[in-house]
Structures are given as C-alpha cells and as structure tokens.
Amino acid sequence: xxxxxxxxxxxxTGKGGVGKSTxxxxxxxxxARAGKRTVICEVAEQERVTEIFGRPPAGARETVLAPRxxxxxxxxxxxxxxxxxxxxxTGALAGLLHHSxxxxxxxxxxxxxxxxxxxxxxxxxxxxxxxxxxxxxxDLAILDAPATGGGxxxxxxxxxxxxxxRMGPVxxxxxxxxxxxxxxxxxxxxxxxxxxEMPVNETIDLEARLRDDLGVELTRVFVNGVLPKRFxxxxxxxxxxxxGAGSPAAREALRAAxxxxxxxxxxxxxxxxxxxxxxxxxxxxxxxxxxELGREDLERLSRGLEGKL
Amino acid sequence: xxxxxxxxxxQVVICAGSGGVGKTTTSAAIAAGMAExxxxxxxxxxxxxxxxxxxxxxxxxxNEARRVDPARLRAAGLGEGELWALTLDAKRTFDDIxxxxxxxxxxxxxxxxxxxxxxxxxxxxxxxxYMAMEKLHELHQEGRYDLLVLDTPxxxxxxxxxxxxxxxxxxxxxxxxxxxxxGSRAGLGLVGRGTGVLFAVMKxxxxxxxxxxxxxxxxxxxxxxxxxxxxxxRVNALLRDSRTTFLLVTSPRAASIEEASYFSDKLADxxxxxxxxxxxxxxxxxxxxxxxxxxxELARLLDEKLARKIVRNLxxxxxxxxxxxxxxxxxxxxxxxxxxxxxxxxxxxDVHDLNGLAGMNRYLFAA
Numbered sequence: 001x002x003x004x005x006x007x008x009x010x011x012x013t014g015k016g017g018v019g020k021s022t023x024x025x026x027x028x029x030x031x032a033r034a035g036k037r038t039v040i041c042e043v044a045e046q047e048r049v050t051e052i053f054g055r056p057p058a059g060a061r062e063t064v065l066a067p068r069x070x071x072x073x074x075x076x077x078x079x080x081x082x083x084x085x086x087x088x089x090t091g092a093l094a095g096l097l098h099h100s101x102x103x104x105x106x107x108x109x110x111x112x113x114x115x116x117x118x119x120x121x122x123x124x125x126x127x128x129x130x131x132x133x134x135x136x137x138x139d140l141a142i143l144d145a146p147a148t149g150g151g152x153x154x155x156x157x158x159x160x161x162x163x164x165x166r167m168g169p170v171x172x173x174x175x176x177x178x179x180x181x182x183x184x185x186x187x188x189x190x191x192x193x194x195x196x197e198m199p200v201n202e203t204i205d206l207e208a209r210l211r212d213d214l215g216v217e218l219t220r221v222f223v224n225g226v227l228p229k230r231f232x233x234x235x236x237x238x239x240x241x242x243x244g245a246g247s248p249a250a251r252e253a254l255r256a257a258x259x260x261x262x263x264x265x266x267x268x269x270x271x272x273x274x275x276x277x278x279x280x281x282x283x284x285x286x287x288x289x290x291x292e293l294g295r296e297d298l299e300r301l302s303r304g305l306e307g308k309l
Numbered sequence: 310x311x312x313x314x315x316x317x318x319x320q321v322v323i324c325a326g327s328g329g330v331g332k333t334t335t336s337a338a339i340a341a342g343m344a345e346x347x348x349x350x351x352x353x354x355x356x357x358x359x360x361x362x363x364x365x366x367x368x369x370x371x372n373e374a375r376r377v378d379p380a381r382l383r384a385a386g387l388g389e390g391e392l393w394a395l396t397l398d399a400k401r402t403f404d405d406i407x408x409x410x411x412x413x414x415x416x417x418x419x420x421x422x423x424x425x426x427x428x429x430x431x432x433x434x435x436x437x438x439y440m441a442m443e444k445l446h447e448l449h450q451e452g453r454y455d456l457l458v459l460d461t462p463x464x465x466x467x468x469x470x471x472x473x474x475x476x477x478x479x480x481x482x483x484x485x486x487x488x489x490x491x492g493s494r495a496g497l498g499l500v501g502r503g504t505g506v507l508f509a510v511m512k513x514x515x516x517x518x519x520x521x522x523x524x525x526x527x528x529x530x531x532x533x534x535x536x537x538x539x540x541x542x543r544v545n546a547l548l549r550d551s552r553t554t555f556l557l558v559t560s561p562r563a564a565s566i567e568e569a570s571y572f573s574d575k576l577a578d579x580x581x582x583x584x585x586x587x588x589x590x591x592x593x594x595x596x597x598x599x600x601x602x603x604x605x606e607l608a609r610l611l612d613e614k615l616a617r618k619i620v621r622n623l624x625x626x627x628x629x630x631x632x633x634x635x636x637x638x639x640x641x642x643x644x645x646x647x648x649x650x651x652x653x654x655x656x657x658x659d660v661h662d663l664n665g666l667a668g669m670n671r672y673l674f675a676a
Contacts, residue, residue: 016328017565046571049563092391093510147328149356149462164424164522197661199329201359230622235615242610249597250606253623256595260622289625292563 004219004309005031009126009180010142013151015190015202019224021048022293022301023192023285024144029302030309032069036139039070041122043154047073047143052293062125062135070138072125076114079121086131087169109226112164115157116174122128123177126186155181155189156213165293178287181216188219195223195267195284201276207278218280222305223271225287227264236261283308310649312339312556314344314586319554321449321461321547321586322458325576327568330658331589335558335653335673336460337365338666340493341382342389342674348455352392353444355437357463359512364662365394372398372405374448377663393454399440406443410536412532419529425522437462442544449547451646470546471579543580554584559640561591561633570643587673588637592630593654599624628665651675 004010004027012024024040028049031038047057050071055063058071060078084094096207097103124131126141145151153264158178165171181187191206193199193301207218231239239254246254275282285304288297316322316339324336333354338351351374357367365377374395383389404421411417420426438461445459547553555576561568569586575581597603599620607616643652653672660669 017330017560017562032544034655046568087511097510194329230618231615235611235618238611238615239619245601246610247606249603250610252595252597253599253603253619256597256623256626257619289628 004188004190005034005140007184007186008128008139008141009122009187010140011145011151011181011189012142012192013145013148013154013188013189013206015194015199016147018192018194018199020147020192021144022052023222023224023297024051024142024306025052026285026298027190027257027309028069028142029066029298030305031140031142032210033302033306035068037068037070037136038140038142039072039125039138040065040142040144041125042071042073042144043118043122043146045069052139053295053296074118074121079117082132083117083120083173085184087173108244110222112153112161113159113170115154116161116170116177119154119157119181120173120177123179123180126180148202152206152209152213155210155216159214182214184219187216189216190220190222190224191218192222192224194225195271195274197270202272203274204223204277207280218278220308221274221278221280221282223274223282226284227260227267227287229264229268231257231261310585310651311586312342312587314649315556315649315651316343316456316554319552319555320454320456321445321550322456322665323445323461323548323553324459324554324558324587325461325555325572327565327572329564330558330560332558333460334361334660334666334669335556335587335589336458337361338660338669338673339556340394340456340458341377341387341392341666342670343456343458344382344392345388345670346674347390349391349393350458350462351395351451351454352458353395353397353441353448354460355397355441357396357460361661361665362396365392367394367396372396372401372444385667387663395444397437397441397444399437400443402440402447406537406540416529423522423526424527424559427519442548443540446540446544446547449490461480471575471581504556512643516655547580551582553613554582556584557586559586559588561588561636563636566636566640569640573644573648583644583648585651586640586644588640588650588652590655591637591652592626592633594630594634595623595627597623643675 006185010027012020012027014020021042021204028038028040042049042058050056050058050063050065050073050287053065053071055065055071058073059077063071081094081098084097088094088097122141122143125138128137145154158174158181161174162178165174189210191203193203204222210216210218225309236258239257244251244252271282283305285301288301290297312426322336322339324332324339326332333356336354337352337357340350352365353421354367355364357365361367362379366375366381372395374393377392377394379389382392387563407420409424411420441462445457448454448457557569557573557576559565573583573586603623604616604620607619610616611619613635637650639650641648644650651673653669656668660666
C-alpha cells in the first residue's frame with residue numbers, strides 16, 4: 001500500500017460529527033514527525049484544528065502549530081482578492097473589481113465560484129511553486145474538508161466551473177485545479193467515519209459518488225472512536241447467568257457491562273459491514289476516554305496511525 | 310419538560326444543529342409524538358438514514374408528502390395519528406418554482422436549460438438550504454398540517470442556512486439583473502463608460518462565456534426576479550413568525566456544545582426565536598460507585614479478574630457521564646440558564662425505525 005504522504009494534497013472528509021478535524025490534525029502530526037513540511041487547511045468559519053492545539057485562530061496566515069506543522073484558514077474573500085491580484089497583475093484593477101458592488105453580485109451569482117476560490121487557495125498551498133510571494137512550499141497540504149455533501153461540492157466545483165466558464169482565465173484555472181484533484185499521484189481523498197450505521201452508510205455513499213462524479217477513488221477510511229472489546233463471550237455468559245443476583249450497586253455495574261458489550265458489538269458489526277462493502281482500506285482509531293481532547297491525546301492518536309498511513 | 314409544551318401553539322418547528330447529533334431522528338420523533346397527541350404533523354427531512362426512511366415509508370416517494378401508515382405507527386406504540394413525511398428534493402423544488410413562476414413556456418425552457426441554472430439548482434452549496442426553506446414555506450401556505458417539523462441540512466456554518474433566503478434573493482435581485490442587462494448592452498456602447506470598463510475588466514478576470522451565460526440567466530429570469538424577492542421576504546417573515554420556533558439539537562460532546570452555543574448566538578443576532586434545546590445520547594448518572602466493596606462483592610459472585618473489569622467499565626461509564634453532565638450544564642449556563650433543555654439518554658443501538666422513535670419519545674415527551 002503506497003503511503004498517503006507521497007501525495008501533495010490530502011482531502012479529509014466524512015459525515016458531520018465524526019471527528020474529521022481531529023483525524024486531520026492527527027495525520028498532520030504524523031506527517032510532520034515523518035519529516036514532511038505540512039499545512040492543515042480549514043475552510044469553515046470556526047477553526048477546529050488550531051483549537052485542538054490550544055492556539056488562537058490562524059486566520060488566513062500560515063501559522064506554526066508544531067515543528068514542521070502549520071495551519072491556515074481559507075477565507076473566500078481573501079482568496080478572491082489574492083486571485084484577482086494574480087490574475088490581473090495590477091493591484092489597482094484588482095482593487096477596482098474587488099470593491100465594486102457589481103463584482104460582488106457576479107461572484108455571488110456565479111454558482112460555485114466561492115468554492116473554486118476556496119479549493120484554489122488550498123491548491124496553491126499544495127504547489128511546489130508557490131504563487132504567494134515569499135512563502136516556502138509544503139511537502140503536504142491537508143484539507144480539513146466540510147462534511148460529505150459540502151466536501152464533494154467543494155471538490156466538484158472546479159469541474160463544474162470549468163464547464164460553465166468554458167473559456168477565459170477562471171475556466172483555465174479551474175481546469176488546472178480539477179486536473180490536480182483528479183490525479184491520484186497528487187491528491188488522495190480519505191474519509192473519516194464512526195462505527196455506527198449512518199456514518200458507515202455515508203462513507204459507502206461517498207466512495208460511490210467520488211467515483212461517479214469525479215472519477216476519484218477513496219484512498220483510506222479512518223474509523224474513529226472504536227470501543228475496546230472488554231468482555232469475552234465466556235465472561236458475558238457468566239454475567240448473564242447471574243440473572244439479577246447481587247446488591248443494587250452490583251446489578252447496576254453489571255447492567256453497565258452488558259450495555260458496553262452491546263455497544264461494542266454493534267460497533268463491530270458496523271465496522272465489519274464497512275470493511276465488506278467499501279473498497280478502500282479501513283483503519284481504526286480508539287475511543288478516547290479523556291474529558292477534552294488535548295495535545296497528548298492527539299499525539300497518541302497520531303502515533304497509533306503510524307503504519308496505517 | 311416535554312417537547313409538547315415547547316411547541317404548543319406553534320405551526321412550524323425548525324430543528325437546527327451541527328451534523329451527526331441526531332437532527333433527522335429528533336425531527337421525525339417530534340412529528341410522530343405530536344401526531345400521537347392529535348396533531349396533523351408533517352416532517353420534512355433532508356437526508357434520512359435508509360432504515361428510518363423505510364420505516365416511515367419514504368423510500369418510494371419524491372418531493373410530495375406521504376402519510377405514514379397508521380398500522381405501522383400503532384405497531385410501534387405511536388398511536389394512530391396523522392403523521393406525514395417527505396424528503397426534500399432540492400433540484401425538483403427549484404424546478405417547480407420556475408415552472409410556477411415563469412411568464413411563458415419559452416422563458417421556462419430558457420431558464421431550465423441555462424448552464425448557470427443547472428449548476429445552481431444542482432446542489433451547489435446553499436441551494437439545498439434555500440430550497441428547504443422554500444418547501445417549508447410552500448407547505449405552510451398550503452395550510453394542510455397543524456404542525457410542520459423541518460430537519461435542516463447539515464451545515465458547519467449555521468449562518469449558511471439562516472441566510473440562504475436572503476442570499477438567493479440578493480443574487481436574483483433586480484439590481485444584478487439590471488447590471489447584467491447593462492453589461493450585455495455595454496458591448497453595443499449603449500451604457501455609460503464606467504459600467505463598460507468594469508464589464509471589460511470582469512471579462513478579463515472571469516471569461517466571456519461565463520458572463521454571457523450569467524447575462525442570459527438573469528435575462529431569462531426577467532419577470533421572475535420580483536417573485537423570488539417576494540418569496541424570500543415571506544420565508545424570512547415565516548422564520549420570525551410567533552408561530553415558528555427553533556429547537557437546537559446537540560450531543561453532549563464538547564465540540565457539539567460549542568457549535569450549539571454558537572448557533573444560539575446567531576439565532577439571537579438574527580432575531581429568531583429559540584424554543585429550547587434537545588441533548589441527545591446523554592450518558593446517564595448511576596448510583597453505583599466503583600468501590601473496593603463493590604469489587605469484592607462482584608468477585609464473590611463471579612471471579613476477581615472479571616470483577617475488576619466490570620468495576621473498571623463502571624468507572625469509565627461514570628467518567629463519561631460526568632463529562633456529559635458538565636458539558637450540558639455549561640451549555641445551559643451559556644444559554645442564560647432559562648432555556649428549557651430536554652435530555653435523551655444514550656439508547657441501545659442506533660435509532661432507525663418507528664420503534665426507536667417511540668423509545669426517544671419516552672424522553673422527549675416526558676411528563
């Protein structure tokens with residue numbers, strides 16, 4: 001299995017609430033430890049990754065999180081201005097456009113333009129030849145993408161856009177981004193899931209839609225929050241055989257054990273279904289008991305990922 | 310606290326929250342619970358789990374509401390009320406609006422075949438949110454239901470959804486229309502030089518086809534743009550109506566709590582009414598404590614090794630229950646303490662059928 005660190009861009013997506021940002025951060029840490037100069041890009045208003053690292057929001061600045069690990073938060077407005085300046089070569093014309101109400105209309109009107117500019121900035125961060133003056137290239141850019149639907153829309157935007165703006169610079173730029181995203185030697189898409197019914201369904205669906213809509217194969221699935229199998233079948237049988245014996249506290253503790261067993265069992269059956277149906281290799285991350293995810297947990301998760309990347 | 314009192318006197322309930330917190334099941338459970346209590350209730354879902362959709366009988370239907378078979382409701386112990394359900398089809402809803410409002414057949418065809426329209430209506434970010442609101446408005450106008458429960462699309466940015474009507478109307482606004490009409494005349498030298506220069510620069514930045522398609526799109530929208538603006542205004546009014554309430558759905562995990570309180574701030578900023586909070590999958594507190602006494606009792610009943618494991622499992626459960634309780638109380642505090650909060654404990658297995666909804670409703674509709 002080729003290492004996913006051999007690509008230039010890693011797109012991390014999955015159903016809402018499955019821990020995409022956590023997994024993106026853990027992968028980022030592992031990449032940085034492996035010697036890759038890495039940047040994690042967020043595209044939502046609220047930054048999660050910097051928060052996990054206990055840092056203030058990065059905003060649209062390349063900010064250091066750890067040795068060789070950086071964060072960047074893409075702001076579509078900022079990306080638009082940057083792109084215009086690059087496109088029109090002169091700051092004056094770019095300023096004229098950027099501040100024109102009519103241009104605000106057109107950018108609001110052109111469907112998917114915001115997405116193209118957003119993914120375009122991520123693409124820029126993943127290039128060996130950076131357009132941003134004075135910025136060193138990264139070995140790896142990791143996109144902490146929106147949840148499945150939004151993530152797919154973001155990846156599809158350049159292709160849709162290239163189809164709408166058949167000629168002209170935006171169309172060309174979009175075509176270039178699309179080619180980069182669809183090239184498996186440049187870009188890998190990984191999914192994060194939980195071992196539960198809905199996230200597993202959505203992962204299976206994502207794999208199919210990536211293939212159908214973009215001709216892209218899902219590279220890996222990371223299943224987060226996997227509970228340990230604590231009790232053996234023999235032990236569970238012994239617990240079942242007690243059949244209501246013991247003090248109220250003992251009975252409560254036994255009920256908690258039975259509940260934990262059934263949750264772990266349901267998880268394992270969902271995980272098995274995912275492995276059966278998905279073509280992408282599936283790796284697991286353990287459920288963490290700590291009250292708040294902190295830097296140490298992230299280290300643990302990322303060390304656990306080594307060898308699975 | 311019961312959901313029944315939170316939605317009393319309301320006609321529209323909007324369930325909002327981040328992804329993965331059980332919004333869809335909660336919406337369906339609320340509609341089912343209100344149907345059981347004699348309301349003719351409809352749930353508008355966005356992307357239900359297949360088994361839930363099957364259970365509601367939603368599998369085979371498109372954009373129209375269907376009644377859930379009363380026999381199924383009865384079998385699940387959900388009474389025999391009128392529960393209706395539909396799944397949003399954003400593209401279809403958009404097409405329906407065009408069909409209904411285009412001045413003539415030619416205009417309709419021009420819009421439906423325009424590349425910009427096709428991309429726009431095809432799940433470009435934001436259009437799903439807008440269409441959910443549209444459909445809600447349409448159903449409310451029809452007036453066929455006592456209560457509409459809307460499950461909202463999973464967005465990370467709460468604002469996307471709240472601002473969708475305003476954004477779309479801004480963009481199909483008559484001013485952008487005028488601009489593009491002016492722009493297409495600019496080529497013929499019919500407008501002032503300022504607009505002409507701007508249009509030329511824009512062409513350089515965006516490409517010619519795009520501008521032409523956009524101009525074509527806005528031109529063909531012609532007679533409809535006012536209709537869109539009017540609709541967006543009405544949707545906005547419906548959101549602010551005293552008969553509408555928002556329920557925030559969240560999980561007790563720190564990240565969801567964070568989002569929930571962010572969302573509630575946004576609701577307040579937008580002047581939208583937050584009726585209450587539903588916290589799903591809360592791990593319950595237990596009376597048992599992981600003491601040596603408990604461990605030796607369990608060791609007598611079973612064996613030492615297993616007793617140790619059971620006590621450790623109890624300890625883990627209690628730690629997670631404490632964490633959940635802390636997070637929920639923090640959310641309560643952040644919301645100002647007076648918001649009704651309903652907790653649904655973690656139930657065995659995923660909730661994916663009518664029996665599961667009935668299980669949730671024991672907590673959502675507790676006395």
